[in-house]
Amino acid sequence: MAEPRRPRAATTEKRSRILDAAEQIMLKDGYAAVTSRRVDAEAGIKLHYHFGSLDDLFVAVFRRRAERSVDRLRDALESDQPLRAWWAIASDPRGTALLVELTAAANHRSPLQAEVAELARDARRLEIEALSAILEDYGIDRDEFPPSLVAAAVQGLALVVVQDEVRGFDTAHGEAKAAIERLLDRLERGRGAR
Amino acid sequence: MAEPRRPRAATTEKRSRILDAAEQIMLKDGYAAVTSRRVDAEAGIKLHYHFGSLDDLFVAVFRRRAERSVDRLRDALESDQPLRAWWAIASDPRGTALLVELTAAANHRSPLQAEVAELARDARRLEIEALSAILEDYGIDRDEFPPSLVAAAVQGLALVVVQDEVRGFDTAHGEAKAAIERLLDRLERGRGAR
DNA sequence: GCAAAGTTAGAGCACTCGTTCTAATTTAGC
DNA sequence: GCTAAATTAGAACGAGTGCTCTAACTTTGC
Numbered sequence: 001m002a003e004p005r006r007p008r009a010a011t012t013e014k015r016s017r018i019l020d021a022a023e024q025i026m027l028k029d030g031y032a033a034v035t036s037r038r039v040d041a042e043a044g045i046k047l048h049y050h051f052g053s054l055d056d057l058f059v060a061v062f063r064r065r066a067e068r069s070v071d072r073l074r075d076a077l078e079s080d081q082p083l084r085a086w087w088a089i090a091s092d093p094r095g096t097a098l099l100v101e102l103t104a105a106a107n108h109r110s111p112l113q114a115e116v117a118e119l120a121r122d123a124r125r126l127e128i129e130a131l132s133a134i135l136e137d138y139g140i141d142r143d144e145f146p147p148s149l150v151a152a153a154v155q156g157l158a159l160v161v162v163q164d165e166v167r168g169f170d171t172a173h174g175e176a177k178a179a180i181e182r183l184l185d186r187l188e189r190g191r192g193a194r
Numbered sequence: 195m196a197e198p199r200r201p202r203a204a205t206t207e208k209r210s211r212i213l214d215a216a217e218q219i220m221l222k223d224g225y226a227a228v229t230s231r232r233v234d235a236e237a238g239i240k241l242h243y244h245f246g247s248l249d250d251l252f253v254a255v256f257r258r259r260a261e262r263s264v265d266r267l268r269d270a271l272e273s274d275q276p277l278r279a280w281w282a283i284a285s286d287p288r289g290t291a292l293l294v295e296l297t298a299a300a301n302h303r304s305p306l307q308a309e310v311a312e313l314a315r316d317a318r319r320l321e322i323e324a325l326s327a328i329l330e331d332y333g334i335d336r337d338e339f340p341p342s343l344v345a346a347a348v349q350g351l352a353l354v355v356v357q358d359e360v361r362g363f364d365t366a367h368g369e370a371k372a373a374i375e376r377l378l379d380r381l382e383r384g385r386g387a388r
Numbered sequence: 389g390c391a392a393a394g395t396t397a398g399a400g401c402a403c404t405c406g407t408t409c410t411a412a413t414t415t416a417g418c
Numbered sequence: 419g420c421t422a423a424a425t426t427a428g429a430a431c432g433a434g435t436g437c438t439c440t441a442a443c444t445t446t447g448c
């Protein structure tokens with residue numbers, strides 16, 4: 001049978017160095033700029049030995065990110081101020097930008113598409129479950145604003161506000177962000193008082 | 195001086211045939227699939243004579259779309275049921291998908307980036323102005339939900355719901371859409387009664 | 389220190405890309 | 419119908435792509 005053939009000590013570190021390079025390129029110039037030669041140059045290592053194909057690399061980048069995201073989301077929704085903590089995660093510029101790029105890249109990389117769909121489902125399920133339990137604490141009517149709507153609204157709002165800010169669009173995103181903070185103040189205060 | 199050298203009769207039709215082809219490719223396989231040879235094949239004409247460069251083509255696709263969008267948005271916001279009409283536009287799958295692709299493409303096509311920024315600013319300004327006038331009619335508190343927040347929320351919500359639906363993600367988007375319709379019903383009814 | 393396995397750099401392959409050029413064809417205006 | 423301009427197809431160029439192969443190099447376990 002196949003021998004164990006264990007990798008060397010430094011290998012996992014090199015894998016993550018390649019993943020870091022891929023993320024950085026994606027954030028700077030978009031997913032289409034993530035080419036084998038560009039990653040090689042940025043990481044100082046050739047990717048093909050460690051990942052085989054670009055598809056595999058994209059999937060690995062996504063997986064590493066997705067695992068962190070789901071863990072952090074779970075913690076946030078179980079924290080003292082679930083809405084505020086959730087918003088902090090959703091409105092993180094780096095994470096949002098990467099998610100947008102990876103989702104766009106998934107359009108023509110089917111192995112990646114499956115991963116993206118899975119994360120979308122898991123994250124939304126997590127959010128909806130958590131919201132089902134806490135929405136009433138915030139004084140939000142569940143018939144008028146069901147968890148599925150609130151979840152989509154939070155994610156969408158974060159997406160638009162963050163993207164407009166990152167891209168430097170002149171869309172009063174600062175004012176919107178301030179209003180969201182005020183809203184969170186009021187909601188979290190109201191929840192504590194209940 | 196330069197002679198008039200007027201183009202032939204069929205030329206404008208051919209230009210728009212190329213634009214149509216570019217849109218179709220983008221919707222099907224993403225902006226990165228819009229290559230000169232692919233467009234040539236899809237449209238049956240060579241694009242370089244009519245547009246010069248791919249950058250010019252992308253800008254032309256965006257401009258044609260942007261002009262229609264702003265006009266339709268203006269009409270919607272001046273209609274009898276501004277929120278509902280606006281939502282209908284924002285949640286149009288084809289328009290949303292194209293906007294996402296073009297915005298992503300703008301990441302590494304600077305001539306396009308300038309156009310996108312301009313549309314974002316103009317559309318948002320239009321929305322904020324209209325909302326400033328009608329928000330109170332809907333019984334929405336302007337301090338708690340300022341126009342800039344409502345505008346970002348509507349666009350973000352549409353983005354997420356439509357994208358999840360188009361991509362077949364299992365995120366309860368159907369339920370969210372139904373809740374939005376109920377919300378619109380209530381809001382528009384309340385506005386009429388005022 | 390030595391063999392075996394892990395890892396590397398570099399060349400190379402077959403392909404696609406955006407764009408330009410040229411020669412041929414089609415059309416418009418007279 | 420003729421001429422000048424508009425438009426076309428097709429080849430070609432240099433560059434970049436994902437990926438493979440090979441020969442060298444480095445580390446590991448004994």
